[in-house]
Amino acid sequence: MKRSFWFGLGAWVLVGPLRAQSLAGSWQGVETDTHRRGAHWPTELRVQKSAGDGLFGVLYQEEGGNPGASVTFQMRGARAATGNGMRLAHGRKLSETGRSFLSYWCYGTIAFTYDESEEKLTGHATYEPIGNCNTGTYTFYRIKLKSAATVRAGALSAVRVSGRDVQWFADAGLQQPLATGNTYRTRLSKPTTFYLKQGYYPTEQSAVVPITVGVAGAPAAAAALPGPAPLAPAPTPPVAPLPTPALPAPAPPDTLRPAPTVPVPAPPAPVVLPTVLFQVGKAKLLPAARPALDQLATGLKAQPARRVRVLGHTDRVGEPNKNQVLSEQRAAAVKDYLVRAGVAAERIATAGYGDARPLYPSPDARNRRVEVEEVP
Numbered sequence: 308m309k310r311s312f313w314f315g316l317g318a319w320v321l322v323g324p325l326r327a328q329s330l331a332g333s334w335q336g337v338e339t340d341t342h343r344r345g346a347h348w349p350t351e352l353r354v355q356k357s358a359g360d361g362l363f364g365v366l367y368q369e370e371g372g373n374p375g376a377s378v379t380f381q382m383r384g385a386r387a388a389t390g391n392g393m394r395l396a397h398g399r400k401l402s403e404t405g406r407s408f409l410s411y412w413c414y415g416t417i418a419f420t421y422d423e424s425e426e427k428l429t430g431h432a433t434y435e436p437i438g439n440c441n442t443g444t445y446t447f448y449r450i451k452l453k454s455a456a457t458v459r460a461g462a463l464s465a466v467r468v469s470g471r472d473v474q475w476f477a478d479a480g481l482q483q484p485l486a487t488g489n490t491y492r493t494r495l496s497k498p499t500t501f502y503l504k505q506g507y508y509p510t511e512q513s514a515v516v517p518i519t520v521g522v523a524g525a526p527a528a529a530a531a532l533p534g535p536a537p538l539a540p541a542p543t544p545p546v547a548p549l550p551t552p553a554l555p556a557p558a559p560p561d562t563l564r565p566a567p568t569v570p571v572p573a574p575p576a577p578v579v580l581p582t583v584l585f586q587v588g589k590a591k592l593l594p595a596a597r598p599a600l601d602q603l604a605t606g607l608k609a610q611p612a613r614r615v616r617v618l619g620h621t622d623r624v625g626e627p628n629k630n631q632v633l634s635e636q637r638a639a640a641v642k643d644y645l646v647r648a649g650v651a652a653e654r655i656a657t658a659g660y661g662d663a664r665p666l667y668p669s670p671d672a673r674n675r676r677v678e679v680e681e682v683p
Contacts, residue, residue: 330362330386330393330421331355333514333629334428335471335505336447338368347371349508352428352447353588354382354395355626361385362393365401365588367512368412374511376405378412392420392428401587413440426451426469450503450516457521458495466491466520472506479515479635479659495522502632512589515632577618577678579666583641585675588625590636592644600641603679604648616656617641618678623662623669634659641677656682 334352348371354364363383370376379402384395397414415434422429430445454467467490475491477483479502485491491501500519580603583596592600607613619638621630638657646652665674 332449334447334449337508338443338445349510351512378403460522470505476502479632480639577680590640607650614654614682616682619659621662622674631661634661
């Protein structure tokens, strides 16, 4: 879907049956163009099964060397009638940045073939003949667990995934790097979630993929080394017990006056920040969020003893595990804003609830929210 200089934009939709192995998920890669040497467009494709038998998703694309020029298209399509792949078509344009009067994005259909061994999609686009639009070539990879989903507790295990230029993190906020590459060797004592992303043509929309590895059994005990039998302990002479001091008799209960009951106050409910909302599928705050966050930062700086927890939420659109990661990233984005405004980072905790607690029937932008609660 290369960006060209002309005028005009259209949409075309293809639907059809869904069969065979799922190709749902986040695919990251690039489009290259045969007639413009060196030109490239970093791309993020997210696909899932639709309510019927087809596929739908979102394609985000940036102009190589100029990430300020980007576009997001709705995509629809189906698995290929023959072979192992799918066919998608550009639908409605959802957003665009960096547009000029003569620029536009090519649109048409993309036929993909799927390589399961590498979790790779290769796509060949046929565009509507507008301006210099003709063809394009896509290459995508996705992160997927390729080793055992469960390892033995305490054993040195190699956790292996697909993807290109993979980066491993211990947290959804990507603040605790662990390793790079497709294999991470580690010893696990409990089920562990790793957060991975690809460095292969990254974009502003690059997905963070959670991979959870289970643990079975208990750590193996160290084997006993052969050796002489242990010596019997020397007998210990008996020791006379010490006399027990007499304790005073307990005071009789006061039956005239019942003990006072001290009410335990219920913790305050989290406060919804109704104007602190995010872009679709992103942890990027909308401009309308700033006044409320500035006011919150001012209040926290005026009361330096108070601590808060920021709770992130998503709408019920997309895959639950990805929504969980996104909710954690949204909470972290609010914390980052408050820290930049002068609030000490140690006073702000974060948590994410994914799409488990919507306030309104989905889809609704108000579900893409954060809440704040006071913590002791």
